[in-house]
Amino acid sequence: GAGVSQSPSNKVTEKGKDVELRCDPISGHTALYWYRQRLGQGLEFLIYFQGNSAPDKSGLPSDRFSAERTGESVSTLTIQRTQQEDSAVYLCASSSHPTGATEAFFGQGTRLTVV
Amino acid sequence: ILNVEQSPQSLHVQEGDSTNFTCSFPSSNFYALHWYRWETAKSPEALFVMTLNGDEKKKGRISATLNTKEGYSYLYIKGSQPEDSATYLCAYTSGSRLTFGEGTQLTVNP
Numbered sequence: 471g472a473g474v475s476q477s478p479s480n481k482v483t484e485k486g487k488d489v490e491l492r493c494d495p496i497s498g499h500t501a502l503y504w505y506r507q508r509l510g511q512g513l514e515f516l517i518y519f520q521g522n523s524a525p526d527k528s529g530l531p532s533d534r535f536s537a538e539r540t541g542e543s544v545s546t547l548t549i550q551r552t553q554q555e556d557s558a559v560y561l562c563a564s565s566s567h568p569t570g571a572t573e574a575f576f577g578q579g580t581r582l583t584v585v
Numbered sequence: 586i587l588n589v590e591q592s593p594q595s596l597h598v599q600e601g602d603s604t605n606f607t608c609s610f611p612s613s614n615f616y617a618l619h620w621y622r623w624e625t626a627k628s629p630e631a632l633f634v635m636t637l638n639g640d641e642k643k644k645g646r647i648s649a650t651l652n653t654k655e656g657y658s659y660l661y662i663k664g665s666q667p668e669d670s671a672t673y674l675c676a677y678t679s680g681s682r683l684t685f686g687e688g689t690q691l692t693v694n695p
Binding site: 474503505511512513515518520525526528529561563568569570571572573574575576577578579 | 617619627628629678682683684
């Protein structure tokens with residue numbers, strides 16, 4: 471596709487339910503990043519993929535969070551047993567260079583609301 | 586923990602004013618420094634990526650400089666316009682993850 475695509479754009483879920491967020495990066499982009507922005511805060515790093523591997527997942531806040539990437543393309547971020555503090559905008563970005571030497575292109579984000 | 590700090594946190598200027606923001610980052614293991622512009626209800630868009638000490642980049646009225654030895658970068662906007670109103674983010678990388686600062690929120694009043 472022409473840009474980074476994320477789905478769904480909005481998700482309202484009940485506390486305790488699992489959710490899955492999807493990111494379709496720009497074709498051919500090696501690097502893929504997940505961030506979240508909670509209300510009034512900056513971009514918080516979650517995980518970084520280089521190809522299908524995740525050399526840095528130090529930002530995942532708890533073991534309820536997991537992510538995978540397949541075919542060096544689509545990535546899914548899964549949050550199990552959602553909590554209200556998981557409410558945020560989740561942003562995905564991709565980049566053609568694996569080491570951050572080129573710009574990252576962001577998707578429109580998924581706004582997650584846990585009620 | 587990598588600290589990327591931006592100042593000021595917010596800034597209000599009048600149309601036509603020139604302004605600048607600061608980004609400070611770890612000077613060790615430096616690989617690249619990014620600047621992004623983030624408008625409300627949109628996604629962040631890249632302005633510049635700089636890798637070499639002394640780099641200066643320019644796009645229209647916006648320019649940026651980089652000092653990797655002391656760990657800072659400046660973003661300059663000349664003759665601010667209302668459409669420049671946005672949050673400006675910098676991000677540092679040592680070769681893998683991009684770590685973002687909290688951003689500088691710029692409001693340009695007509």
